[in-house]
Amino acid sequence: MPKGKLFGLSTELLKKIGWTAEGLHEKSRKLIITNDEARLKFIITKTADVTAYVEYGAADVGIIGKDVIVESGVDVYELLDLGFGKCHLMMAVPKNKKRPRLEDYSHTRVATKFPRIAENFFAGRGMQMEYIKLNGSIELGPIVGLSESIVDIVETGTTLRENNLEEIVSIMDSTARLIANRVSYRLKFERINNLVTDLKTVL
Amino acid sequence: MTGILETPHGTRDFLPKEAAAKRVIENRLAKLFASFGYEEVVTPTMEFLETLTTSGGHSIESNLFKMFDQNNRTLALHHEMTTPIARLAASRLKNFPLPLKLSYNTSVFRFRKNQPQRQCEFYQAGVELLGVSNAFADAEIIALAAQSLQVAGLKDFTICLGQVEFAGGLMEQNNLPPEIQSKIKNAIERHDIVELEKIVDALDLEKSAADSLKKIPKLHGGTEILNQARAMSKNEKSLRAVDNLAEIYKLLKNYDVAEKINFDLGIIRDFEYYTGPVFEAYAPNVGYSLAGGGRYDHMLKDFGSDCPATGFALGIERILTAREQQGIFEDARTREIYLGYAENKIDAAIKKASELRAAGKIVELALNPQTKDDAEKSQAAKNYGELIYLEG
Numbered sequence: 208m209p210k211g212k213l214f215g216l217s218t219e220l221l222k223k224i225g226w227t228a229e230g231l232h233e234k235s236r237k238l239i240i241t242n243d244e245a246r247l248k249f250i251i252t253k254t255a256d257v258t259a260y261v262e263y264g265a266a267d268v269g270i271i272g273k274d275v276i277v278e279s280g281v282d283v284y285e286l287l288d289l290g291f292g293k294c295h296l297m298m299a300v301p302k303n304k305k306r307p308r309l310e311d312y313s314h315t316r317v318a319t320k321f322p323r324i325a326e327n328f329f330a331g332r333g334m335q336m337e338y339i340k341l342n343g344s345i346e347l348g349p350i351v352g353l354s355e356s357i358v359d360i361v362e363t364g365t366t367l368r369e370n371n372l373e374e375i376v377s378i379m380d381s382t383a384r385l386i387a388n389r390v391s392y393r394l395k396f397e398r399i400n401n402l403v404t405d406l407k408t409v410l
Numbered sequence: 411m412t413g414i415l416e417t418p419h420g421t422r423d424f425l426p427k428e429a430a431a432k433r434v435i436e437n438r439l440a441k442l443f444a445s446f447g448y449e450e451v452v453t454p455t456m457e458f459l460e461t462l463t464t465s466g467g468h469s470i471e472s473n474l475f476k477m478f479d480q481n482n483r484t485l486a487l488h489h490e491m492t493t494p495i496a497r498l499a500a501s502r503l504k505n506f507p508l509p510l511k512l513s514y515n516t517s518v519f520r521f522r523k524n525q526p527q528r529q530c531e532f533y534q535a536g537v538e539l540l541g542v543s544n545a546f547a548d549a550e551i552i553a554l555a556a557q558s559l560q561v562a563g564l565k566d567f568t569i570c571l572g573q574v575e576f577a578g579g580l581m582e583q584n585n586l587p588p589e590i591q592s593k594i595k596n597a598i599e600r601h602d603i604v605e606l607e608k609i610v611d612a613l614d615l616e617k618s619a620a621d622s623l624k625k626i627p628k629l630h631g632g633t634e635i636l637n638q639a640r641a642m643s644k645n646e647k648s649l650r651a652v653d654n655l656a657e658i659y660k661l662l663k664n665y666d667v668a669e670k671i672n673f674d675l676g677i678i679r680d681f682e683y684y685t686g687p688v689f690e691a692y693a694p695n696v697g698y699s700l701a702g703g704g705r706y707d708h709m710l711k712d713f714g715s716d717c718p719a720t721g722f723a724l725g726i727e728r729i730l731t732a733r734e735q736q737g738i739f740e741d742a743r744t745r746e747i748y749l750g751y752a753e754n755k756i757d758a759a760i761k762k763a764s765e766l767r768a769a770g771k772i773v774e775l776a777l778n779p780q781t782k783d784d785a786e787k788s789q790a791a792k793n794y795g796e797l798i799y800l801e802g
Contacts, residue, residue, distance in 0.1 A: 262697065263697045264695060264696065264697025264698075265697075273604075280523075282600075284600070284601035284602070284603070285600075285601065285602040285603060285604050285605070286601070286603050286604075287603065287604065288604045384604060387601075388697050389601065389697070389698070389699075390692045390693075390694075390696065390697050390698060390699065391697075392601065393568065393570050393630065393672070393674060393690075393692055394568060394692055394694055396630045396631065397631075400628060400630075
């Protein structure tokens with residue numbers, strides 16, 4: 208389970224199908240919360256770490272945004288689109304510095320938390336860019352002259368507007384996904400498949 | 411000066427204890443392969459790039475370690491052994507009587523970023539059976555894979571058996587264009603079920619046909635899966651695939667490994683050359699497959715010598731990890747005798763050590779004369795079972 212925006216929605220959804228545990232809330236200081244009766248262990252991690260736990264099989268299944276899955280490039284099974292956590296990844300530039308075509312930004316600097324997705328996107332269009340990896344407040348980049356543009360996730364667009372940035376191209380849409388480790392999927396197929404079926408009925 | 415003490419990305423050292431454990435497993439596997447009549451071959455560590463990419467290997471090209479020879483031809487380190495053995499079978503072994511039963515044990519190389527238990531250089535042992543296209547050959551290969559894991563000491567493992575022609579038939583049955591077929595195959599291989607459903611929903615298919623395609627990665631379980639799969643097959647190719655699995659399973663019962671087998675028609679494997687039954691082996695708490703293989707009937711044709719083939723490879727490091735997970739910590743090093751001696755017994759000590767070694771004992775001869783006290787200390791520190799001391 209990822210801390211942050213997806214946590215509440217995920218636990219609520221899982222609770223509907225009886226997958227819950229006493230004391231399972233985000234403010235809990237415990238890292239692992241167990242429900243012995245239901246044979247469940249909830250591991251609470253930072254958002255970007257969920258994929259690692261699942262890829263290595265330390266967790267059998269996890270809930271995480273599609274954007275994080277693609278950026279981490281991990282080899283996990285993607286079983287279900289949970290529909291929530293909707294956002295999209297896009298490129299934005301300061302309103303007053305817009306250029307006519309996307310190609311006109313070639314060889315400029317782009318600040319992003321998602322360098323891998325950004326590079327795939329631009330490389331697919333024959334564009335080389337200079338990627339500056341930031342870990343937060345991406346929109347600062349163009350304001351202070353660190354970069355010409357940003358590639359970031361947007362939910363409502365408020366942050367963009369407040370910072371006089373304008374989206375010029377959408378890169379990918381993202382929602383929360385149920386993921387599974389490839390071996391767990393086979394060795395615990397019945398439980399995992401039931402989880403998928405049950406979740407489908409409450410989505 | 412840190413550089414000179416590092417090893418390149420994705421490579422590792424095996425210290426004596428690790429190397430001993432690896433050697434024990436490799437020896438047991440070699441013995442098992444030989445007991446089935448498979449003979450070991452050794453091929454060059456590097457091949458011409460075009461050899462390795464001949465049979466559907468283009469997707470792997472960017473992961474190969476490459477270099478140039480003196481004529482500027484591109485060479486690459488072998489990334490698996492199936493392709494080099496196919497080359498060998500189509501060239502120097504071409505006129506040997508079939509079937510060819512070959513085995514190998516070597517390191518292979520693939521460039522990749524950090525991934526679980528996927529080093530750039532890693533060790534594989536496996537077999538290839540060339541020249542036979544029947545289910546009997548596939549059953550032998552699968553049984554041998556299961557027995558390999560058993561002789562390696564693993565008790566808890568599962569082999570999941572699929573058939574690539576099943577999904578292939580379902581796609582042909584719906585007349586899907588090749589680019590859609592490869593997208594669907596890719597989504598099934600990665601088990602990206604969200605993507606699979608998206609692709610299928612975008613096609614204009616009848617509901618039952620669409621549902622069948624979406625169901626492929628969920629066809630997992632015992633023999634009941636074969637009945638479900640048969641009911642979904644409205645074409646010759648898929649039906650043949652299901653019958654083939656049933657036949658293999660029937661044979662596997664005689665090998666006493668049927669209880670280790672599950673069916674999983676979502677297994678397609680990541681090499682493009684597979685044409686029939688395919689399988690992967692898993693153990694609990696190890697997040698990746700231990701072994702994998704299957705039938706590849708077209709590869710030798712790509713080398714100019716049409717011949718059906720099947721085989722498997724297992725990852726030595728992954729087996730070592732699985733052994734640890736299953737609590738097998740035996741120290742494979744044997745330290746039998748420590749031989750110490752007084753100042754005036756050097757000659758006698760060398761003779762004694764030679765005699766003992768000739769009799770099959772493992773003997774460490776002290777490199778300097780010692781007092782008995784010191785010899786006892788050395789024996790204990792080095793963990794030898796027995797001390798022989800020649801007094802002055």
